[in-house]
Amino acid sequence: MSKAIHNPALASIEEIDAQSATFTIEPLHAGYGNTLGNSLRRVLLSSIEGSAIVAFRIEGTSHEFSTVEGVKEDVVDIMLNIKEVVLRNHSDEPVELRLEKKGAGPVTAGDIKTTADVEVVNPEHVIATIDDPKKSMTIDLVVDSGRGYRTMEDSSEARIHSDMIALDAIFTPVKRVRYKVDSTRVGEETNLDKLSLTIETDGSIDPRDAFEQAAAILVNQYQALAGSTTVEAAPSLGSQTEDDDGILTTSIEELNLSARTANALVNNDIRTVQDLVSLSEQDLRELKGFGSKALDEVKDKLAELEI
Numbered sequence: 001m002s003k004a005i006h007n008p009a010l011a012s013i014e015e016i017d018a019q020s021a022t023f024t025i026e027p028l029h030a031g032y033g034n035t036l037g038n039s040l041r042r043v044l045l046s047s048i049e050g051s052a053i054v055a056f057r058i059e060g061t062s063h064e065f066s067t068v069e070g071v072k073e074d075v076v077d078i079m080l081n082i083k084e085v086v087l088r089n090h091s092d093e094p095v096e097l098r099l100e101k102k103g104a105g106p107v108t109a110g111d112i113k114t115t116a117d118v119e120v121v122n123p124e125h126v127i128a129t130i131d132d133p134k135k136s137m138t139i140d141l142v143v144d145s146g147r148g149y150r151t152m153e154d155s156s157e158a159r160i161h162s163d164m165i166a167l168d169a170i171f172t173p174v175k176r177v178r179y180k181v182d183s184t185r186v187g188e189e190t191n192l193d194k195l196s197l198t199i200e201t202d203g204s205i206d207p208r209d210a211f212e213q214a215a216a217i218l219v220n221q222y223q224a225l226a227g228s229t230t231v232e233a234a235p236s237l238g239s240q241t242e243d244d245d246g247i248l249t250t251s252i253e254e255l256n257l258s259a260r261t262a263n264a265l266v267n268n269d270i271r272t273v274q275d276l277v278s279l280s281e282q283d284l285r286e287l288k289g290f291g292s293k294a295l296d297e298v299k300d301k302l303a304e305l306e307i
Contacts (some may be wrong), residue, residue, distance in 0.1 A: 005231075016198075027185075052171050058075060068128070081127045097118060232280060
């Protein structure tokens with residue numbers, strides 16, 4: 001059988017709701033369920049790009065310990081509510097927005113006047129409550145993009161306007177990641193892993209996009225360390241799971257290969273098409289008694305079978 005580490009396959013994606021999905025990856029080389037699960041989880045929670053409000057200013061106030069006339073909440077409460085506004089920012093630069101509301105009632109994220117670059121994901125989110133029908137409220141906001149966490153001190157240094165109140169910002173759009181590793185098998189390969197990874201986002205990014213970004217980040221990091229070294233990977237053991245015609249269970253003897261080629265395969269414990277396609281070209285070259293003519297014959301047969 002193959003000496004190479006088989007590539008994994010994304011077997012299924014189960015959408016729980018618009019913000020959550022479970023990704024099943026199988027089959028994995030023994031032990032790689034935890035290796036991939038932990039790596040993906042850490043990157044998902046720390047390194048996916050997102051947007052957040054990093055500074056604000058309420059008209060009529062000068063600092064965060066003020067009160068706003070005619071408004072139920074004080075500035076500290078309003079600040080905490082502002083931090084819960086979920087946004088999508090398509091600009092590479094900070095964007096200034098304004099919220100204006102007149103009359104009694106709740107002030108929500110939907111009252112923010114957005115631009116072509118910024119979308120409000122949770123417009124129903126309450127920021128403050130005006131309890132005096134004669135009063136109005138105006139809030140200026142700065143939205144920025146980033147990864148991970150930015151402290152209030154860093155946000156303060158990057159303020160566009162010095163009279164704005166800086167906020168610490170959690171940019172990551174991924175709220176929660178859980179993973180589970182189970183055992184699985186493919187044919188005679190029994191020591192394999194199945195990884196189930198559940199991703200929950202804040203709604204500003206699709207769970208699949210977050211999953212693919214995390215995988216791409218890991219690829220980039222490892223490629224930078226690998227240099228010119230490459231390791232041959234065999235195709236996924238699960239890459240041929242669709243077999244409506246039963247081709248993969250066909251025995252080697254039924255393929256009408258030459259006696260020499262068929263015997264070489266059977267003598268190396270390759271007895272079905274499934275066993276055959278699980279091997280890379282290099283694996284086949286290394287088989288005892290299996291030459292280049294036999295390799296060409298096998299390639300032609302697999303092409304004929306459209307595998």
